[in-house]
Amino acid sequence: MNQALLSKSRLADFVSYLVSGHKVVAPVPLQEGRFKFDEVQSLADISLNYIPTILPPKKYFMPQRSTLLRYDLSKGQDMEEMVELEKLVLFGVHTCDLAGIQCLNIVFSDRPKDLHYLARNNFITVIGLECSDYCDSFAGCAMLHNHLPKGGYDLFLTELAECYYVHINTQKGEEMIEEASIFEAATKAAEGELERLRSRKKELFTSEVPIRYQDIPRLFEETFDSDVWSQLGEKCLSCGNCTSVCPTCFCFDILDEPELDLGSGERVRVWDSCQNEAFAAVAGGDNFRKKRLERQRHRFHRKFKYLMDRYGRLFCTGCGRCSRSCMAGINLKRTISALIEERG
């Protein structure tokens, strides 16, 4: 079975089923029309219509801060490796964020494999939710081909008039459907409705910037010395918001934190950012990217050039978080447009 239907009136029952056996996290409302992924107890806690959360679901796969190992000097060099595992269901993930998780999976599966990440990943069930319309004007998902589902989930829900069309992508997802026993078999009528929704989306979601996906890396290659970067450098405050909220930024720092007995302690991993002053600083006081323009350019090249070269995929998901949270109004889509215009 690859598809199923869930009556809208049973969605609350499905969430209750999930909550009965798992910790469930889903988008919940904050002030000012903002959202975050947080633990929920029922459907009533969840915002099904939401713009991208402040932090992407990345925080469950690679937390802002996590313990990698514990040490105790009385045991010499023996260190106890730690993985903070948490079994959870991620409910209501949009296609942009599914793409973000896929990007992280690629990076952390590359050698040397990141066992902490991969172990956590095994404990997380992902239930996607389709957007039938744009969330807001910051989104660039069509340019990045992420407005439609392309895997990365266990189950994926698309809202139709009377029910949710459910794609089942993994055995784990199929087992859930069977155990919940509130799903029905997919019908021809529902399939037709899904197809019509998808064709409507094709009209609605068109590349937000006039450039083809495959041409983006070349644009960045050809505009390395563009004035656009100087303008960004002048505006940027180096607050790090763009990278903190990015679903595919994965840089981190590692710190040793002793307990008050000084003999034992933890080695922790904390998110770091190429926008931070000390990120590219080295012993002796040199800094490889002292200028803000270099750091902003680096961020863009990481999304649109370097990782494409390495992994054959763009590392921007089009979620729009960086633009939404930029203090200085640096806008990803406008930046790409400006580069296109300057190159001619």
Next chain:
Amino acid sequence: MTRPKVAFFDFSCCEGCQLQVANLGEALLDILALVDLVEFREVMSEKWSGRYSVTFAEGSICSDEAAEKLRKLRERSDVLVAYGSCAATGGVNGMQNRIPREKLISTVYGDQWRAEETRGVRAIHQVVKVDYTLFGCPINPAEFLRLLTAILGGISWHASDNAVCVECKFNENVCMYDRGATCLGPITRGGCNSWCVNNGNVCYGCRGMVSNPNRAGAEEVLQAHGLKPELIAGKMGMYTGALEADDGT
């Protein structure tokens, strides 16, 4: 093994940063097992005449007498920590360097005042060499413990040079700018775990700015949010008046 001799001293300040240590609770007992606390006016009356392993100096330096006392402390200390905003950046006392003294005094005390003579406000590093700097008004207890264990355990430690926004995003706060307020988080030195914003307040910039702030860019952002240049200068200078002598930031 003798425990390291640790002492706390204060210059021009409210002593609130030392209070953060007095209020540590259980962790204070662990610290006392680790160190020999030899002087700490706020919690004990004993004095020490030998060398200090680690000296925490709170407050800014506003007189020749204070500068002389600090120099002597430096000579007697293996490690000297500039402790809290007044020590690290001059703190709010630094306003004296930006605003005429008479105007400041009459604003705060009206005409009923009697004040000691002062001669400019200096942060600790502007008078003597400092080994570590703990920013914050007040200092953050968790950061104090990390610094103390790093010093005693021989692990390197650096004050954060990330903006407050970094930790604020980690904490997934709704941005103060989205809530219709302005905030100095984007250019203020972090390490406080966005303490104020977590509790519903804006960032006042108590740790001073990051080492390489985009001041002009930040002014532009604040102006776009309706702040007049004079108010922006006042906000940015509230904790950094004494540093203007350093490098213009």
